[in-house]
Amino acid sequence: MLRLALTGGRGFLGWHVRVLARALGWPEPVLVDRDDLRDDVATAAKLAGVDRVLHLAGVNRGDPREVAAGNVELAAALVRGLRRCDTPPPTVVFANSVQAGNGTPYGDSKALAAVTLAAARPDLVDVELPNLYGEHGQPYYNSVVATFCRLLAEQRAPQVDQDRELNLVHVSDAAARLMGAPTQGPWDADMPGLRVGVRELADRLAGFAAVYRGGEIPPLTDRHAVRLFNTYRSHCFPAHYPLPTVRRADARGELVETVKVHGGGGQTFCSTSRPGVVRGEHFHLAKVERFCVLRGTAEIRLRRVGTDEVVRFPVEGTEPVVVDMPTMWVHNIVNTGSTELLTLFWTNELFDAARPDTWAEAVELTPAEPAVAAA
Incomplete structure (x- = not known):
């Protein structure tokens, strides 16, 4: 049973971390908000005595300069709090991205954020996450899966302008990896991925929606099918029921x-x-x-x-x-x-x-x- 502290704990990945902590019977994680990160003393107070801090906060979209600066500054703010902390957490985990260092403002800023954290904590657990999907993702922001699910729930058709292969991981699996969760549940900390093209993904979700619209259950042939279906259902609830x-x-x-x-x-x-x-x-x-x-x-x-x-x-x-x-x-x-x-x-x-x-x-x-x- 670990006591966690989370930056970005109110976001998509943060919520799933908190749900999994609830399922495991762990204490409610301490949330380190952006207001806290502006105050080194407040950050240090929230980090004191926890077993593991997960740095989830980040800037994914927006003005390229704000994205680039935001990810680095958030990491630097956490470092300042860690240095002020009398009893710093034994483990610091960074929710990095497979896009780190790819030449984009987002990717390069995530790579620099990792360097910033590792300079203060050489034992940093740096986890590069692929595309995450799951229940209650924000359309047009968290993932294309959330966008497609919301469109289909509103009986609109997803449009695919450019097809490419995705590697999708369910957000609960990513949460388990970051948390160091035991393996006795429906999550998988090895983060098994689903490789699928964008057009194939749209067609698959559209098939789920067409079958489910009549109250029937579509084919749930593997764990990713179940989780994609659950993700779609999260965008239907509660308006589509009973x-x-x-x-x-x-x-x-x-x-x-x-x-x-x-x-x-x-x-x-x-x-x-x-x-x-x-x-x-x-x-x-x-x-x-x-x-x-x-x-x-x-x-x-x-x-x-x-x-x-x-x-x-x-x-x-x-x-x-x-x-x-x-x-x-x-x-x-x-x-x-x-x-x-x-x-x-x-x-x-x-x-x-x-x-x-x-x-x-x-x-x-x-x-x-x-x-x-x-x-």
């Missing part, structure tokens, strides 16, 4: 189509809940999970990890709908009726008690459990 079901009735009774999976399986189970009973109170990092109430009245409640706003979906068995749990959102289902609740659950993978990808947390925060603002 999803309607197909109902058929005749003299014998009714049939409700709840799950249609293209080229895959998973696990389906049903549970009953007495009035007032709450099920869930956890989140997943990679697992796709679907709820469908078949009898009774309930409310499905969800909260993005690191925030305090709760999204609520009232559902009834008389009008069955499905709600898919977005990854990294704490969720539960509450029987709000006076009779027994019957709920169908589906997940894209068989339950593995050794690697359950189920991380306990309550949807409703107490005053003693304040949320940290998400990216």
Whole structure:
């Protein structure tokens, strides 16, 4: 269990680091904001006593001069804080880029930032990260995956002006590498990459969107397919839910189509809940999970990890709908009726008690459990 300090902790990568720390049961990371970095004493105070500082803050886009100066100054500010710190962290990790030293203002400034940090900390852990993608990335900023997903969620078609090969790594894997996380979860600190062309990526995501628009699950053939699909779903939530079901009735009774999976399986189970009973109170990092109430009245409640706003979906068995749990959102289902609740659950993978990808947390925060603002 490590105590972390993060610069850039409110950004895309920083949020995923904080989510993974939450899953591991580590203390909430200390956030070193840009205001702190302007004050050497404030920075030193926040770094004191932590086990590992992750330097994630950077300037990715904008005026070339601001990009070039910004990355170097952020590194220099961290160095000044480290030098003022009475108990500096044993480990300093820099979220560098594979573009370091490539002749662009961004790449050259990342390389110079690494030199600046290493001059003060020769033991610097310098991790060159490729293109990162994942849930809740900012369109037109964090990655082309986020841009394509947002366009498709808005039922617009991605445009590919120039095709080239990308090496994509899921942001949770990058977070695990930077954190030095153990390997018993759904993350992979070896950062396995997906090599894909931009046009192929657009077509693949468009295929996901076309299938999912009707409530069906597209082929999830490997871990990158699952994570790309989860990334797309993060741009659909909550506006696209609940999803309607197909109902058929005749003299014998009714049939409700709840799950249609293209080229895959998973696990389906049903549970009953007495009035007032709450099920869930956890989140997943990679697992796709679907709820469908078949009898009774309930409310499905969800909260993005690191925030305090709760999204609520009232559902009834008389009008069955499905709600898919977005990854990294704490969720539960509450029987709000006076009779027994019957709920169908589906997940894209068989339950593995050794690697359950189920991380306990309550949807409703107490005053003693304040949320940290998400990216």
